[in-house]
Amino acid sequence: MEGARPPVITIDGPSASGKGAVSEFLSRKIGFNYLDSGLLYRLFGLEVLSQGISLSVLADDWDESKRLVNCLEARIDGRKKVNQNVSSSAISIVGSVDARTEQAGAFASKIAKMPTVREALLDLQRSFRVNPGLIADGRDMGTVVFPDALLKIFLTASPSRRAERRHKQLKDKGIDVSVAKLERELEDRDYHDSTRGLSPLKFLEDSMIIDSTDLDVEQVSFLIEKKLGEMLED
Ligand code: DC
Numbered sequence: 667m668e669g670a671r672p673p674v675i676t677i678d679g680p681s682a683s684g685k686g687a688v689s690e691f692l693s694r695k696i697g698f699n700y701l702d703s704g705l706l707y708r709l710f711g712l713e714v715l716s717q718g719i720s721l722s723v724l725a726d727d728w729d730e731s732k733r734l735v736n737c738l739e740a741r742i743d744g745r746k747k748v749n750q751n752v753s754s755s756a757i758s759i760v761g762s763v764d765a766r767t768e769q770a771g772a773f774a775s776k777i778a779k780m781p782t783v784r785e786a787l788l789d790l791q792r793s794f795r796v797n798p799g800l801i802a803d804g805r806d807m808g809t810v811v812f813p814d815a816l817l818k819i820f821l822t823a824s825p826s827r828r829a830e831r832r833h834k835q836l837k838d839k840g841i842d843v844s845v846a847k848l849e850r851e852l853e854d855r856d857y858h859d860s861t862r863g864l865s866p867l868k869f870l871e872d873s874m875i876i877d878s879t880d881l882d883v884e885q886v887s888f889l890i891e892k893k894l895g896e897m898l899e900d
Contacts, residue, residue: 671795671814672795672796672797672798672799672800673798673799673800673815673816674795674799674800674801674802674807674812674814674815674816675692675698675799675800675801675802675815675816675817675818675819675890675894676801676802676803676804676807676808676811676812676815676817676818676819677689677801677802677803677804677807677819677821677890678803678804678805678806678807678808678809678818678819678820678821678867678869678873679805679819679820679821679822679867680822680828680852680855680856680859680860680867681704681771681828681832681852681855681856681859682823682828682829682831682832682835682852683821683822683823683828683878684821684823684831684878684883684886685704685803685804685821686702686704686803687883688803688821688878688883688886688887688890689702689801689802689803691883691884691887692801692887692890692891693801695887695891696799696891697798698798698799698800698801699794699795699796699799699800699801700794700800700801700802700803701791701794701800701801701802701803701804701807702803702804703787703791703802703803703804703805703807703811704771704774704803704804704805705765706738706787706790706791707774707775707777707778707783707787708765708766708770708771708773708774709738709741709765710734710735710738710774710777710783710787711770711773711774711776711777712764712765712770713734713737713738714734714773714777715773717734717737719734721776721777724777724780724782724783725780725782726782727782728782728785728786730782731780731782731783731785731786731787732786734786735786735787735790738790739790766835766836766839767841768832768836768843768848768851771855772851772854772855775855775858775859776858778805778859778862779858779862779863779864781864784864784865788811791811792811792812795812799816800812802815805859805865805866805867806865806866806867808820808870808873809865809868809870810865816894816897817874817890817893817894817897818870818872818873818874819873819874819875819876819890820869820870820873820874820875820876821876821878821886822875822876822877822878823877823878823879824879825849825852825853825856826845826849827878827879828849828852829845829846829848829849829852830845832848832852833845833848836848874889874890874893876889876890
């Protein structure tokens, strides 16, 4: 069909709900591109810190955010813009270990409240929408960035399960933090991400809600594929 835009599946939800693992698994399985928008916010935050930009300048100066996005874009592999199977997120190529720390997550959550930052990152996020389709994970993928998505998922899990998962991820990277501390940090970040005025984390009437507390990556992916199959049959 001429003019049809590549399909998007959005997977929104709180930190450590399994969005990244499910998105990556499913994108490999069905051959879609993958946008890890949280990593984009984390990398943007690291750019702010490494360039020593003050938060008040960032909040007031629209051009400064655009300039930082250009710096970030220059570091992202151009492969995401061509029509080929990118099996993992193109931005993970520039994602360093630093970007995955809880501190980087907390700083990303802080700058993500600023309209200047969210606006400046919009076009870059949308540029990932290329054939054969995109799986986009984040907080506002279905509400703001891709409101016309084919399928919108809201993925959640209990705070304790999410803290356990994050603990394992960090331990695998040699970072040791207590599960109780992680649970407090995750709840704190959930609060900020879901109560901010702009693009808060929330589920939509038209989203499919999946609770992954007792499900693994393959089981969640199976549910999403099943739903897709049903939609395409209709
Ligand atoms: O998914 P994550 O934990 O890597 O995201 C880090 C932070 O970035 C998160 O706490 C809030 C912000 N973020 C956002 O505001 N909007 C998105 N679409 C993705 C992340």
